[in-house]
Amino acid sequence: MPTPQIAPPARRALRHRILAVTATAATAVVLGGSVLTGTAAAAPDRGPKVPQPPARMSTVGGDRLGVPGTQVDLSGGAPALPAKLTARSWIVADAETGDILAEHNAHWQLAPASTLKMLFADVVLPKFPSSEQHVVAASDLQGMGAGSSLVGIQEHQGYSVKDLWLGVFLRSGNDAVHVLAAMNGGVPKTVADMNAMAKELQANDTNVVTPDGYDEPGQHSSAYDLTLFARQGLQNADFRAYCSTVVAQFPGDYKKDKSGKPTKVRESFQIQNTDRLLSGDYDLKRYPGIAGVKNGNTTNAGATYTGVAQRNGRTLLVTVMNPAPGHNNVYREAGALLDWGFKAAPTAKPVGTLVPPLSQVKASASATPKPAAGDAKRIDASASTSSSSSSGGLWTAAGITVGTALVLAVVITVIRRRRPLPGAAPTRGSGHRRRR
Numbered sequence: 001m002p003t004p005q006i007a008p009p010a011r012r013a014l015r016h017r018i019l020a021v022t023a024t025a026a027t028a029v030v031l032g033g034s035v036l037t038g039t040a041a042a043a044p045d046r047g048p049k050v051p052q053p054p055a056r057m058s059t060v061g062g063d064r065l066g067v068p069g070t071q072v073d074l075s076g077g078a079p080a081l082p083a084k085l086t087a088r089s090w091i092v093a094d095a096e097t098g099d100i101l102a103e104h105n106a107h108w109q110l111a112p113a114s115t116l117k118m119l120f121a122d123v124v125l126p127k128f129p130s131s132e133q134h135v136v137a138a139s140d141l142q143g144m145g146a147g148s149s150l151v152g153i154q155e156h157q158g159y160s161v162k163d164l165w166l167g168v169f170l171r172s173g174n175d176a177v178h179v180l181a182a183m184n185g186g187v188p189k190t191v192a193d194m195n196a197m198a199k200e201l202q203a204n205d206t207n208v209v210t211p212d213g214y215d216e217p218g219q220h221s222s223a224y225d226l227t228l229f230a231r232q233g234l235q236n237a238d239f240r241a242y243c244s245t246v247v248a249q250f251p252g253d254y255k256k257d258k259s260g261k262p263t264k265v266r267e268s269f270q271i272q273n274t275d276r277l278l279s280g281d282y283d284l285k286r287y288p289g290i291a292g293v294k295n296g297n298t299t300n301a302g303a304t305y306t307g308v309a310q311r312n313g314r315t316l317l318v319t320v321m322n323p324a325p326g327h328n329n330v331y332r333e334a335g336a337l338l339d340w341g342f343k344a345a346p347t348a349k350p351v352g353t354l355v356p357p358l359s360q361v362k363a364s365a366s367a368t369p370k371p372a373a374g375d376a377k378r379i380d381a382s383a384s385t386s387s388s389s390s391s392g393g394l395w396t397a398a399g400i401t402v403g404t405a406l407v408l409a410v411v412i413t414v415i416r417r418r419r420p421l422p423g424a425a426p427t428r429g430s431g432h433r434r435r436r
Contacts, residue, residue: 051088057107060202061100061224062352065107071351072102078348082336086324088302089223090333092341095231095308095315098354101341103223106352109205110321112221113296114149114172115304116213118229119206119221121168121239123193124184130162130238140182141175145214148174151250151271163251169242169294170273171250177212187211201228202355215300223319224354230293230306230317231354243292246279247272276331277307284328287335295330303330309338316341317354 052068059066072081081102089110091103100106135158151166151173153159159179167176181190190211198206203225209216233239250271254262273279275295277287289309296304302322309316318341320334355361 053088053105053108057105058204058222058224060107060204061355065100065103065224065352068105070102070104073349073351074344076347076349078344079340082333082340085333085336086329087320087322087333089319089321090337091223091227091317091319092337093227093317093354094345095234095317098231098356099350100352100354101316101344101348101350102337103351106224106227106319107205107222108321109220109222111215111219111298111301111304112206112213112226112321113215113298113301113304114213115226115229115294115296115306115319116208116211116219116221117168117172117177117296118226118233118294118306119194119197119203119208120177120180120190120211121165121242122201122229122232123197124180124190125165125233125236125239128161128180128183130160130165132161133158134161134164134179134183136179137182140179142178143187144174144178144212145210148212148214150175152252152269153179154253157251159251165238165242166245166248166271167250169292170245170248170271172274172294172296174212174214181211198225200359201225201232201357203228213296213298213301215298223321226304226306226319226321227317228354230308230319232357233293234308240291243294244278245273275305275307276328277305277309277335281328284331287331287338305330305334307334307338309342311342314342314345316345 055068057066057068064071070081072078074080078101085104087104089105089108091100091106093100136153136155138155141153141155149172151168151171153164153167153173153175161180164176164180167173168180178187181187184190184193187210191208194208194211195206198204198208203221205220205222206225207218207220209219213219233243248271249268252267252269255265255267256262275290275292276284277290278292280286287307287309289311291308291310293306293308295306302325304319304321306317306319309318316338318334318337320330320337323329323333
């Protein structure tokens with residue numbers, strides 16, 4: 001059989017390919033396996049780069065919180081964490097003791113979206129009685145971001161402070177936030193007040209640029225800080241009432257008579273809480289024992305959520321930030337973490353703690369009598385609230401064994417009595433920058 005003949009041009013092309021392969025192989029040997037060619041090899045398409053947490057984060061609340069990844073101690077027999085959690089950051093903590101049962105990148109500084117409104121409420125809510133009336137000026141509504149979520153406030157109309165807060169918590173209304181900020185002296189002052197409150201709460205991952213959480217460069221918080229904001233707010237009865245309200249009536253237009261003139265009778269419309277663990281959805285049941293707190297969603301933040309729930313005498317806080325996109329995913333992951341927390345709480349060993357406000361640390365330090373030399377060994381050294389401490393200081397003061405009534409009084413003041421949260425559900429059976 002005759003040997004197939006290769007035309008001269010094809011023979012030259014084949015020879016060039018052989019020489020190129022030989023040269024590449026030789027280069028690989030010389031460079032220890034690193035192949036360098038004149039034409040860059042096509043990199044495999046790995047899709048969008050997934051952001052990674054910093055190699056080290058804040059250690060406020062405990063050293064383990066500064067380590068990237070999931071921190072949990074199941075050595076006491078606690079069940080495994082839920083599978084397929086996708087959130088960039090989350091935390092589960094006991095609202096009363098401050099014990100952190102588990103966390104994942106809880107100090108990662110991320111965009112908070114409307115969960116930042118909890119800090120806004122911590123600052124502004126105590127300043128005005130709920131019955132106070134305010135007539136909205138045009139200037140009150142200036143400066144809102146494009147696509148902001150709104151409750152429907154109108155210029156030159158009067159609203160009670162209670163109305164405004166229901167607009168903030170139920171509809172995440174940026175218009176309500178801006179009106180309250182105007183009452184507080186304006187947006188710049190309110191932002192400064194919020195940053196000062198963050199420092200007071202030891203929420204050092206937080207920098208506020210907008211009072212409503214609307215995406216702006218330099219604005220960030222963390223799952224840890226958002227949980228501190230919720231815990232602080234829940235000590236206020238009005239805060240608890242607003243964040244646990246499922247539906248409410250909101251003031252609308254004044255009715256008009258036959259001639260078209262407005263009457264003194266004002267209409268209203270119903271607003272519903274957009275927290276789907278509280279109000280439910282067509283594909284999501286209301287979470288047993290849920291009582292708030294706040295949700296959010298922006299382009300930069302993705303979905304964010306902080307919730308509080310009670311079951312069998314225990315109150316847990318959960319915060320979830322930026323899970324994989326999907327309808328109600330943030331609530332599903334929050335609910336799964338709450339389920340785990342209620343099962344794990346009796347046996348899971350804390351990996352950190354929610355620290356108290358600085359003013360309470362200072363007040364407790366000044367009120368605590370100096371122990372006698374013989375008693376010094378009985379004081380838990382973990383009472384320090386420095387950023388390098390893995391304890392919770394006064395929030396874990398049950399471990400401090402100084403036998404004085406004064407210290408016990410301080411502990412009770414700091415931790416507060418257990419109390420039911422209003423609106424808790426029964427536990428039987430146990431591209432666009434629009435934001436919420």
